[in-house]
Amino acid sequence: MELAEGKQKFIEAWGRLGSEWGINRTMAQVHALLLISPEALTTEDIMDQLSISRGNANMTLRDLIGWGLIEKQHRPGERKEYFYAEKDVWTIARQVAQERKKRELDPVLKVLNELSAIKGDEKNPEYKTFKKSVGDINKLAKNVDKTLTTMMKAEESWFWGSIFKILK
Amino acid sequence: MELAEGKQKFIEAWGRLGSEWGINRTMAQVHALLLISPEALTTEDIMDQLSISRGNANMTLRDLIGWGLIEKQHRPGERKEYFYAEKDVWTIARQVAQERKKRELDPVLKVLNELSAIKGDEKNPEYKTFKKSVGDINKLAKNVDKTLTTMMKAEESWFWGSIFKILK
DNA sequence: TTTTATTTTCAATTATTTTTGAAAGTTCAA
DNA sequence: TTGAACTTTCAAAAATAATTGAAAATAAAA
Numbered sequence: 001m002e003l004a005e006g007k008q009k010f011i012e013a014w015g016r017l018g019s020e021w022g023i024n025r026t027m028a029q030v031h032a033l034l035l036i037s038p039e040a041l042t043t044e045d046i047m048d049q050l051s052i053s054r055g056n057a058n059m060t061l062r063d064l065i066g067w068g069l070i071e072k073q074h075r076p077g078e079r080k081e082y083f084y085a086e087k088d089v090w091t092i093a094r095q096v097a098q099e100r101k102k103r104e105l106d107p108v109l110k111v112l113n114e115l116s117a118i119k120g121d122e123k124n125p126e127y128k129t130f131k132k133s134v135g136d137i138n139k140l141a142k143n144v145d146k147t148l149t150t151m152m153k154a155e156e157s158w159f160w161g162s163i164f165k166i167l168k
Numbered sequence: 169m170e171l172a173e174g175k176q177k178f179i180e181a182w183g184r185l186g187s188e189w190g191i192n193r194t195m196a197q198v199h200a201l202l203l204i205s206p207e208a209l210t211t212e213d214i215m216d217q218l219s220i221s222r223g224n225a226n227m228t229l230r231d232l233i234g235w236g237l238i239e240k241q242h243r244p245g246e247r248k249e250y251f252y253a254e255k256d257v258w259t260i261a262r263q264v265a266q267e268r269k270k271r272e273l274d275p276v277l278k279v280l281n282e283l284s285a286i287k288g289d290e291k292n293p294e295y296k297t298f299k300k301s302v303g304d305i306n307k308l309a310k311n312v313d314k315t316l317t318t319m320m321k322a323e324e325s326w327f328w329g330s331i332f333k334i335l336k
Numbered sequence: 337t338t339t340t341a342t343t344t345t346c347a348a349t350t351a352t353t354t355t356t357g358a359a360a361g362t363t364c365a366a
Numbered sequence: 367t368t369g370a371a372c373t374t375t376c377a378a379a380a381a382t383a384a385t386t387g388a389a390a391a392t393a394a395a396a
Binding site: 001002003006007009010013016017019020021022035036037038039087088089090093103104108111112114115117118120124125126127128129130132133134136137139140143146147150154160162163164165166167 | 203204282305
């Protein structure tokens with residue numbers, strides 16, 4: 001396979017994975033493009049290479065900045081903005097984990113805690129089943145939360161080293 | 169908060185979480201409803217409680233069976249089918265991990281391996297950056313893959329025990 | 337067999353999400 | 367200031383996804 005074809009495949013695969021996990025396909029593709037670009041790109045570069053509109057490119061780039069995955073760069077003497085992706089994959093993983101935790105896991109944990117506090121008749125099967133399921137999910141979610149929090153602070157080699165020492 | 173309100177909140181929260189993670193909202197809601205139901209429910213029960221059509225209920229229930237999250241039950245002397253959700257949360261987590269790995273991670277790993285094999289000029293920055301990013305993502309994906317594989321075989325208490333012994 | 341209960345299918349509709357593109361906004365050099 | 371270069375906004379359009387509901391299929395009972 002040639003490099004040019006490989007790039008297309010990578011952008012496509014990253015876009016598909018993103019959309020399967022609730023991330024806008026275009027956003028994932030722009031991220032993929034920047035990930036494999038040695039130099040920062042302009043909005044126009046991105047519009048051209050992915051055949052997307054200016055509006056779409058602009059909004060997507062802002063979102064990616066919001067996720068902490070890319071940054072704006074300026075070049076002396078130029079008005080245009082350049083965009084450059086963080087290339088360290090572990091940093092990317094932590095960043096995504098942090099954002100999704102904040103946006104999705106944390107709110108759900110809040111609801112689960114409220115629901116865990118509901119009182120009722122222990123003789124009532126409706127109540128018992130509700131309580132059990134909510135409680136169990138809450139425990140699991142808390143474990144995931146703790147693991148993510150650790151991961152977000154950790155060095156990659158230490159993290160996987162620790163995981164595999166045990167899980168092997 | 170009353171039980172009835174709590175149930176609604178739970179169904180809503182589970183539906184929202186599902187859709188944020190690429191799972192059809194209705195599917196997540198049907199799952200939530202069955203999770204907190206002590207008894208198996210009929211298609212009609214589900215249609216009524218969630219205000220969805222028969223077609224939607226039927227397809228969603230089949231999907232949930234496909235994910236290994238619910239099962240059909242039959243009652244002697246009755247023609248109607250009843251649906252009952254697996255209640256063990258760790259089993260649910262493993263099942264979801266297994267299905268998503270199979271449907272999404274495995275195909276991506278296949279592509280990444282192909283892309284990792286692309287040869288090119290080490291002096292070319294385009295090639296070097298592509299190679300580096302793809303290679304790093306591939307490594308990370310393989311670590312996730314290993315961890316999921318272990319998790320899918322593991323007992324809950326052992327798994328979290330091991331994780332926290334190290335991550336603390 | 338025929339009737340009745342129930343499930344499944346799927347074309348059409350509805351809802352949601354994404355994208356476009358042109359106008360408005362901003363910045364800055366002249 | 368003006369105007370060129372560039373960025374942002376957002377209503378409308380397009381694309382995608384989810385849902386409906388009635389007809390067809392299936393299965394059991396009469």
